[in-house]
Amino acid sequence: MEPSSTHPTIKALLNGDELTIRLLYDSLYPKVLSYVKNNKGTANDAEEVFHNGLFQLISRAKVKEVLIKSSFEAYFFTICRNLWLKELNKRKKEIRNEGFFELKEKDDNHLAAVIQQERWELFEEMINRLSENCSKLLKAYFNKVPYNIIVKKFSYATENAAFQRVHKCKKKLTELIKTDPRYKNLYTS
Structure with missing residues (x-):
């Protein structure tokens, strides 16, 4: 039996809805890009992190139910942020903590x-x-x-x-x- 993910965005992603992917890209990619670039990354790095984040989310949702306790945007940004932090760890680069966001x-x-x-x-x-x-x-x-x-x-x-x-x-x-x-x-x- 396939797990059920009740969040409509996750359902759309599981169904391969290209419009949903485009809308996510338009609304969330700029935040991911800003975070990655402000933490010693490039636009190419951000692109890769964003796509890997989508892949990870879809893969996880296929295996088990994904429960989102906050907003989808916050959940997805967390995935991307964690992927970038892991990548930085691999590269042994130091994350710049000061001023990476103007909140x-x-x-x-x-x-x-x-x-x-x-x-x-x-x-x-x-x-x-x-x-x-x-x-x-x-x-x-x-x-x-x-x-x-x-x-x-x-x-x-x-x-x-x-x-x-x-x-x-x-x-x-x-x-x-x-x-x-x-x-x-x-x-x-």
Whole structure:
């Protein structure tokens, strides 16, 4: 069974809709170009990053459902930005952090959405690395399921036992997140 991607833009890309690709190029390529050029890249680099970003997104959507928690634009820009950062790493070039964007209020919101999406993806990835029990327990906890229900659902003897287990699982999740290389960029910059 093919995964379902509910975002209309992703559906259009999966169907090979050339108009959608052209519209994406017209609206998003300038941002990718600006980012790449301001971080020691060329227009050719930006073109390659943009096309690789589209390819990566389509490939990912063919394999599993792509959940977008922010705007499509922020999600796609994140993909392109990560591709460019990987390329720079390969080239061992230093990213110039100062003045690479002249952010307007709209861009601030866009950047905040990108960072929020990346944080959410890191959180989701790390919670799924936990044991199945911890993962399910924390998902219940974060969905504000009351402890008396958690006790029954997970067969704990007391609410205190459930509380202790939640605490241990949260501690493990926090350790996983903080030891991931992406943490420093997403939470301390």
